[in-house]
Every structure is written in C-alpha cells, then in structure tokens.
Amino acid sequence: MMANLVEILELNDFVSGAGYDPTIGFESLYSRLHVADPQPLLVQEIENRVEDYFNRLILPRYPTIYDLLLLSLRGKDAIFTFNWDPFLADAYDRIAEQVPSTNMPNIFHLHGNVRVAFCEQCLMAMPKIETCPTCGAKLNPTRLLYPVEKKDYAEGPYMVSQWKDFREFIGRALIITIFGYSAPMTDQEAMTTLKAAWKDGESHKLIHRLEIIDIRDQNELARQWSSFSIFHHYDIRRSFHESLLARYPRRSCEALFQSNYDGKVVEPIAWAGNLEGMGNAIDELVAYEYPKKSEIEIGEIGDGP
Ligand SMILES: [Zn+2]
Known part of the structure; x- marks a missing residue:
C-alpha cells in the first residue's frame, strides 16, 4: 500500500531527520518534498529506495490474481496500471512461456515500471533489456512517475x-473495470482524461458498463464513480471473482452483449479452480478465438468472434 511505503522502505529516521513527519503517508510526504524542492538529496534517496525495492519483488510460484487477470483478457483488450511493481509484467512473461498459444492483453504502465523499457526509435514499450530487438537501439528504462499533483503526462515519447493508447482504448471500450484503485487527489488529471475518453467515445452506449472492484463503502464508491457511468450502468464488485472478467473470462463483452442486448441467459464459465482445470478451460476458450496469436502482426489488435 502507498500509505505504508515509508515504513516498508525504512525511511522513518531518514525523513524525520530531515525535519518531515514520516506518519503522513508516502503520497503526501513525497508531494510536500517535491513542492519544497524537486531535486534535493532526500527525494533522490527516496526514489533510489523505491526503485530498488520494487525491482526486488517476485511473484510466488502459484497462480496469482495477476495471472487470472491476464488470462481473463485477450489481445484486443488492455490493462492500464499505475503500479510500479513488476507483478503484471512478470506474470505476463511466465504465461507467455507456459501457455504460448494464449493471445494476451496489452499492458500499459501509466506511471512507469521497474521492468519496462522504451525504444525511442520504434516508439514501443518492452521488457527491460539492453537493446531493442527490432532496431538494435539502446533502450531507456521508464522513469517512475511519483505522486505529485502536476505530473508530466506529456513529457517524453514514452x-x-x-x-495516447489509453485514450484510444477507453474511447472504444465496451467494459471498463476499475480494480482496487482509490483515485487519489494526485491523480486528478488521469481521472479527467478517463472520463472524457469514456463518455465521448464511440456510440452504442446503451450497454456500456463500468465495473468497480473495491472493498470500500458502497456510498463512498458511488460518490466517487457514478459520474463516470453511462446511463448509471455501473456495478460494484467486492472481489475480482465477482466481476464480469472472472465470470466470463475472455468473453466478457460477448456475455454482456448477449445478456443485455439480445436478452439471452448467459451461464458463467467455470475456470478459476485448480491449476489443471484452469489450464484446460483457458485452452478451450483460446481454441475458439480468432485470429490465432501466430496470425497477428505486431502492432495489430486481434479480434474474436
Ligand atoms: Zn527499436
């Protein structure tokens, strides 16, 4: 949690030694330090520790919610994350290795990520390695974007x-799932962009759906998100397993369309049980998807029946 990051990074003594209150939480602390002076030693030390800490995180061997999330989506879908941690990128890698036929969703790290680099020649984000496999240029690690009110969303090609991809995907999305995101005050600009892209997007808004997976109070969530919904079509889910993604993995849009537009009863797909069953269920779903992963050109977005 951002709130206890000061403690996790063992910054307490360091921060209080510099005359700041370490108990106000990482986001407030960083914002204040940044406003006072964007480049003091204290800010640099915090950034080094953040980078080092997140770099060292590793996934457990068993399938996690990150694996489920990735498997529940397809190549036409996208995940936009503000997380610096490497879990989605690492889960992506191991799925690509273990289930090579799976056509995986796009991942965009809107605040940078410790595992992601960017090729300024090809304008493509990719796993952090030395040189771009396409053009051979030296890759730049993505800079982590910190919780300050005025972020540099327009700075640099990454x-x-x-x-740009965020606005495009949101503009033509049928379902948006907001997963465990508190929308802090320091993300106001991101929220404004989300609302504009979603509400001004493509037509056919009758069945568009906003899903919020969050354990906070229902009224609080309604206050925060109802203005983002179209025709008040939003649902609050208490866990990932209640969401459209979990109930209709890789078929959430089809299920929503058939139930809300065609008026059909759509049975949920059982998949997230034991490992073996999960693999079989995903294989069966993937077998009916078109085009196959091997038939998709780089940069092209796959579509399914
Ligand atoms: Zn390149």
Missing part, C-alpha cells in the same frame, strides 16, 4: 505513447 508517456505520450502510453496516454
């Missing part, structure tokens, strides 16, 4: 490309 951020520009991530936010």
